[in-house]
Amino acid sequence: MSAARTFQHVLVGTAGHIDHGKTRLVGRLTGVMTDRLPEEKARGISIDLGFAHWESAGYRFGVVDVPGHERFVKNMVAGATGVNLALLVVAADDGVMPQTREHLEIMDLLGVRAGVVAITKIDLVEPELVELVREEIEDLVAGTFLEGKPIVAVSSETGAGIDELREAVARAADEIEWPQSREVFRLPIDRVFSLPGHGTIVTGSALCGDVHAGDTLELLPRQRAVRVRSVESHGAGVAEGGERQRTAVNLAGVKADELDRGMELATPGFLQPSNRLVVELRLLTSSPIALKDRLEVNLHLGTAEVPARVILKGRTVKPGETAFAELRTLVPKLELGNEVVAAFGQRFILRRTSPAVTIAGGKVVDPFVPPERRIRHLPEYAESAGAERAVDRLSFLLSHEDVADVTPLRAAARTGVRIAEFDALIDELKSHNVLVAVGSGANVAARRTVFQTVRQDARDPVIENGNSGRRSLTDGLKNRPTAEAASFRRGTWVHKDRLEALSASVMRAIRAELEKHQPRRSLPRNTLATACREITGPDLLDAVFEHLLASGALVLRGANIGPADAQVQLTKRQRQTVDAMLAAIAAAGLTPPTAKELSAQTGLALGELEQLLNLCREDGLLVRVGEAFHYTPENLERARAVCAEHLQEHGRATMSELREAWGVTRKFSVPLCEHFDALGVTVRDGDVRTAGPRISTPLS
Numbered sequence: 001m002s003a004a005r006t007f008q009h010v011l012v013g014t015a016g017h018i019d020h021g022k023t024r025l026v027g028r029l030t031g032v033m034t035d036r037l038p039e040e041k042a043r044g045i046s047i048d049l050g051f052a053h054w055e056s057a058g059y060r061f062g063v064v065d066v067p068g069h070e071r072f073v074k075n076m077v078a079g080a081t082g083v084n085l086a087l088l089v090v091a092a093d094d095g096v097m098p099q100t101r102e103h104l105e106i107m108d109l110l111g112v113r114a115g116v117v118a119i120t121k122i123d124l125v126e127p128e129l130v131e132l133v134r135e136e137i138e139d140l141v142a143g144t145f146l147e148g149k150p151i152v153a154v155s156s157e158t159g160a161g162i163d164e165l166r167e168a169v170a171r172a173a174d175e176i177e178w179p180q181s182r183e184v185f186r187l188p189i190d191r192v193f194s195l196p197g198h199g200t201i202v203t204g205s206a207l208c209g210d211v212h213a214g215d216t217l218e219l220l221p222r223q224r225a226v227r228v229r230s231v232e233s234h235g236a237g238v239a240e241g242g243e244r245q246r247t248a249v250n251l252a253g254v255k256a257d258e259l260d261r262g263m264e265l266a267t268p269g270f271l272q273p274s275n276r277l278v279v280e281l282r283l284l285t286s287s288p289i290a291l292k293d294r295l296e297v298n299l300h301l302g303t304a305e306v307p308a309r310v311i312l313k314g315r316t317v318k319p320g321e322t323a324f325a326e327l328r329t330l331v332p333k334l335e336l337g338n339e340v341v342a343a344f345g346q347r348f349i350l351r352r353t354s355p356a357v358t359i360a361g362g363k364v365v366d367p368f369v370p371p372e373r374r375i376r377h378l379p380e381y382a383e384s385a386g387a388e389r390a391v392d393r394l395s396f397l398l399s400h401e402d403v404a405d406v407t408p409l410r411a412a413a414r415t416g417v418r419i420a421e422f423d424a425l426i427d428e429l430k431s432h433n434v435l436v437a438v439g440s441g442a443n444v445a446a447r448r449t450v451f452q453t454v455r456q457d458a459r460d461p462v463i464e465n466g467n468s469g470r471r472s473l474t475d476g477l478k479n480r481p482t483a484e485a486a487s488f489r490r491g492t493w494v495h496k497d498r499l500e501a502l503s504a505s506v507m508r509a510i511r512a513e514l515e516k517h518q519p520r521r522s523l524p525r526n527t528l529a530t531a532c533r534e535i536t537g538p539d540l541l542d543a544v545f546e547h548l549l550a551s552g553a554l555v556l557r558g559a560n561i562g563p564a565d566a567q568v569q570l571t572k573r574q575r576q577t578v579d580a581m582l583a584a585i586a587a588a589g590l591t592p593p594t595a596k597e598l599s600a601q602t603g604l605a606l607g608e609l610e611q612l613l614n615l616c617r618e619d620g621l622l623v624r625v626g627e628a629f630h631y632t633p634e635n636l637e638r639a640r641a642v643c644a645e646h647l648q649e650h651g652r653a654t655m656s657e658l659r660e661a662w663g664v665t666r667k668f669s670v671p672l673c674e675h676f677d678a679l680g681v682t683v684r685d686g687d688v689r690t691a692g693p694r695i696s697t698p699l700s
Helices: 022-030 038-043 070-080 098-109 127-141 162-174 378-385 390-398 408-415 419-431 441-457 461-466 473-478 482-490 496-516 525-531 538-551 572-587 595-602 606-618 633-650 655-662 666-679
Strands: 008-015 050-056 059-065 085-091 115-120 151-153 186-188 191-195 199-205 210-212 216-220 224-233 240-242 246-252 264-266 276-283 295-301 304-311 322-329 347-352 357-366 435-438 492-495 554-557 560-563 623-625 629-631 682-685 688-691
Touching: 008 022, 008 098, 008 162, 022 050, 022 059, 022 085, 022 115, 022 162, 050 162, 059 162, 085 098, 085 127, 085 162, 098 127, 098 347, 098 357, 115 127, 115 162, 127 151, 151 162, 186 199, 210 224, 224 240, 240 246, 276 378, 295 357, 322 378, 357 378, 378 390, 390 408, 390 419, 408 419, 419 435, 435 496, 435 538, 492 496, 492 538, 496 525, 496 538, 496 560, 525 538, 525 560, 538 554, 560 606, 572 595, 572 606, 572 633, 595 606, 606 623, 606 629, 623 633, 623 666, 629 633, 633 655, 633 666, 633 688, 655 666, 666 682
Parallel strands: 008 059, 008 085, 085 115, 115 151
Antiparallel strands: 050 059, 186 264, 191 199, 199 246, 210 240, 216 224, 216 264, 224 246, 276 322, 276 357, 295 304, 295 347, 304 322, 347 357, 435 492, 554 560, 623 629, 682 688
């Protein structure tokens, strides 16, 4: 490894008004003049970001020199991303100016908590004026993170105070409480260029993690995989670059004109592009306007700048107040430019569009709100998403998402939990019954048996015709990869709140489907699964069905499933038809009419008559025997009793002998015999039947 690994890396960001000597001061501290653009050199002002570094007291200070002109504040905000320590610059001959205040506010909103103030150009004024400027600065920084921090008077012309300033910066770095390193890599891109023989190079301030030559990263928000050819830090090739370092990454397979400031490189699978963020924001006391609901602003997030609308649910936020809000980007959805990427706790800035001025900032509490999600109570949502304890934030996320979809990487981005702690937090939620297991082992096997029976017995022509060609949920399980099927057999974990929400959605969908097939109290399981297919994935949907069956909200009605409290409203004509149909079937004894014959007798269309037959089966008034016939339970019991008496007397019987005992033709004896075989009333051996285990068990 290089000697650079012995240094603690610190990113220093300059701040201050135009022409207050920031760039020249950086040159004195580092020996590098950061103005690189011809226009910058010609006009003598910084337009874009400049970069330099120096080493002192065990630190390697990477410096981001920002432009001071009000027209380039957006560039300043991009450069301030990832800064650990602020160097506020105030010229002795000018004092505190508008961009001095705005830059300080931006650094404060971005969460910078360490810094030093430099009074420059002291060689141009009398010592008394320097002291007046010092007092002005003390008033300015009161109540900010720079209150009580060192104020060092320097001259970039003579070098006076430069060594003292270096020492003050090092002491400020000593006081920084560094957060625990993150396991993932993030690099918001602030510069893109190409070099002959090298190809495309991007630079940025690494927010976390490390990057090495040969790594594959994800380019966001395009969600495109890119390969790292090489890595540089502060102009030198390194084995790895990372957290709190200015890092240049040479990318393979992507052209410079495909990239732009505002994009990011990150560990694949970590960040999700989003059009909606839930945030906690603070409107600056100095803001010239109140923040009204649906106000359009410019959102500065990382190095990106996008137009956004502030959703406050009717509230107005006054200067100095804090509030929860939703930010929605405004570029049309089909364009890439509308999406941003963020992580939990990330800082952002809001600026008014015209005239451009910084008005607010804050932190992200939910970096990815799905387009279809409705947030009815924004404060409650935001408080839960931004809860103090990591386990509570993870619990809230899982109450909205499928457990299988929340990887440790996704959880880290969405809730700020550490990847190494993810499994322990999941176990904690399980131990407190916040995550519950559904669809496990034996229950799954039992349910599949029930559902297979449903498919075999789902002969309702109205339903079957409506579902022709559709694959069932359980059919899909048969074709699932072995590892996933094994995971399903072990059971599905789901947040208790999500289980109840999904259950409510499934019940609504089932009731709506029943309305389409009235008069019905239940339907084949395939039909209901198809009606619910948009609610969640197959595994979890299967588990929700089991939960509803176990809880009694859904019940089995014969081979079908329906709500336990489902009611059917029959018309007067339908009630009359049912009565007439039941009377005709009962009177026919063991030779009932077919559905077609009943349709002709009642004058009711065959499809509607089939629905009434299904309803009678659900209510236990009729039993289907074979494909064509329905018997009343009483008549079917009479047939069993005749069969039992014959077998008790003779010990065995052929179908012809049972046909004669029942007094029916072969048309009826075949389905009756097969029905009794299936129930265990009889046992078939070739052409002969003997008594089965249920021969003496009444059917009704």
